[in-house]
Amino acid sequence: MKAKIDRELLRSVKPGAKVFDIADTELKGFTVRITPAGAITYAIRYTGKDGKQVRYSLGKNFPTTTVSDAREEARILLGKIAGGDNPAEEKKAKTKGKLTLFSFIDGEYGDHLRAHNRTAASIIDRLKKLFAEFGNKPLSEFDARTIDKWRAGRIKDGKKAATVNRDMNALKSLFSRAVDWRLIDEHPIKSIKRMEESGGKIVRFLTDDEEKRLRAALDARELRDREGRARANAWRATRHYDLLPAIDDHHFVDHLKPAILLSLNTGIRQGELLTLRWSDVDLDLAILTVRDEAAKSNKTRHLPLNDEAKAALTQWKAQQPQTDLVFPGREGKRMTEVKTAWGKLLRDAQIENFRWHDMRHHFASRLVMAGVDLNTVRELLGHSDIKMTLRYAHLAPEHKAAAVQKLMRTL
Template sequence: MKAKITRELLRDFQPTDKVIDIADSEVKGFTVRITPSGAKNYGIRYTGKDGRQVRFSLNKNFPTTTVSDAREEARILLGRIAAGADPAEEKKARIRGKLTLFSFINGDYGDHLRAHNRTGEAIIDRLKALFAEYGDRPLTDFDVRLIDKWRAARIKDGRKASTVNRDLNDLKSLFSRAVDWRLIPEHPLLSIKRMDESGGKIVRFLSDSEESRLRLALNEREKRDRDGRTRANAWRATRGYELLPNVEENQFVDHLKPAVLLSLNTGIRQGELLSLRWADIDLDLAILTVRDETAKSNKTRHLPLNDEAKSALVQWKSQHRSTELVFPGRDGSRMTEVKTAWGKLLKKAEIENFRWHDMRHHFASRLVMAGVDLNTVRELLGHSDIKMTLRYAHLAPEHKAAAVQKLMRTAA
């Protein structure tokens, strides 16, 4: 908004849930920013040498600094700008040699990650752990030689190339942001190439025998826990204790079986599964929606529910009508993991080297082996690049056989 900035205006102005910028009608370029918390900070706006609009804070606020004093300081600074100065660039030049990796992570870059990345806090923690020895190093002191040395040490310690590539991508993104914000003149790691990851990835999915054992173990676990609940209540009843909620024959004893059945039949990631809300599921249309804010790709996708997945959700919902989350934790908040119950289930089923995430591979592998084309599999998995889906291509040998068979010529 534009108005003459006065003591009365700022005193009486009520903050809103959005940041408000007031442009002074008396001195062009003089501004006040009012935050939702009620802070009223003086600044200026001007056009930089590259043609971009720049907002520069005077590092003074109302009422500590009077409007007249702030306006006069803004007038002087705007005069310097008219003569060719650029206070924002001057400030950046002063801090370039002092801006260290950790001060950047703990400051503006950390705030940016938390605001724009669903896993921002995890990325911050990982960067701090991975590059702890370089925490006090200025951003301008990083170069290819330094990071090549770090990467070689990681590989020597037994880290996979894919892991090192992922970690390095996080660091490169940090420097890209520093360049975008003109905190450093150039990206020091642009010439570093990704390491070759070929030959290291094996798609793990369940054999028919393993899947049968997994399903049998799920059913046995349900029966065991249901029978255990019945015995416990009989024991409590004879002593006059309060009975535990009864588990009917057509009910799940807990979240594990419906969560496993849903994962096997949709390929949903564990993080997406645990963030799933009943509002994301249309049982009438048999559609499950993974919202962009919970998806790893940050893109919404819609998954059809087959009969088994839909049936499991219908039954599970009848037991949890009052919850917002499909698979809530004990206190109703988001569950963080299912590691303990999952580990015991795999042990009972005698299945080794199979992670929860591998149910996603199992889903994709079964689709490909059933003749579903790779692009459809890509869409169901939410892969942004078909290259990620090509890992399953070898599971469709009949397609390759049919292709080479076309080379056969009809006998004359």
């Protein structure tokens, strides 16, 4: 985006779902970056000696620093760059050997995550919690022995190998970025191999009886809430109080039942579900679109709606005519979770050890057991690698049976 950067623009600019930059039309190379949290930082962009584009933060924010002051500093820096200076390389040279793990996470690496990963906040929190004992340790002082010892301690504390491997991957990604940016000379833990993980991940899906109980609990909840609303309004009417909105003419009492029916029939992730907009739902063609900015894989995918999913969305839309989000929270804003209602529903249905995310496993498992090939399941789930879908392969034993049956021949 290009525009003249001034106070009025920065006061009116709205944060987006992702980090974005505005390039100044008055001074070439002067930019501001706006984060989803609304922070506005000044920077410059220029071409380095290697021909690559470089973004260099001025280390100043709006409105603490005025636009005119930031533009003047950018003008001076860009002039020095034209004369052969490279402030980004100079900064790296100064910090090399002194940059600590936490200062890197709080600085450039954190900015990188926030710009490219929707779960940046959770990754940052996890890294700082896991490696708190190394927070003030310079990146250049890390070595394989130190981290291997940390890893052994985690296993001794009872952590599973799969958990420790996931933690190690997060740290390895951090050091890979530091190497790419020439903040350290070599990757200190590249030689550490993954630990052997015992067994595969357990796929939790509903048995036929559990699914019946879940659906029965949903219906019972709807009936209970309707009767409760009727009693409440009868009580209010006798006291001449304002009545609560009637729900008798609504197909659903609230979002829970249509959200669950959609999840069971599409395998959509909870985050994708809660950001879904009606503009991404085509009821005529019976197709639901998960946009790249909402998808975990950052790739758009299209999900066909079966009869139950289509009916649920059609009925839900009829009672939500003015909303943009399919499942809006209070005041039309994005809902953050359905934890309380979901937990009570599972208790009513007497279902244990079943998360909302497990409805995605249920969707995939039922497809495989119905004979759907794994690659189609992969596409529907939005997996980037078939390896992620192979966890469901054991649910199709008839394929293995058919394979060995081909050995039969007449002698």
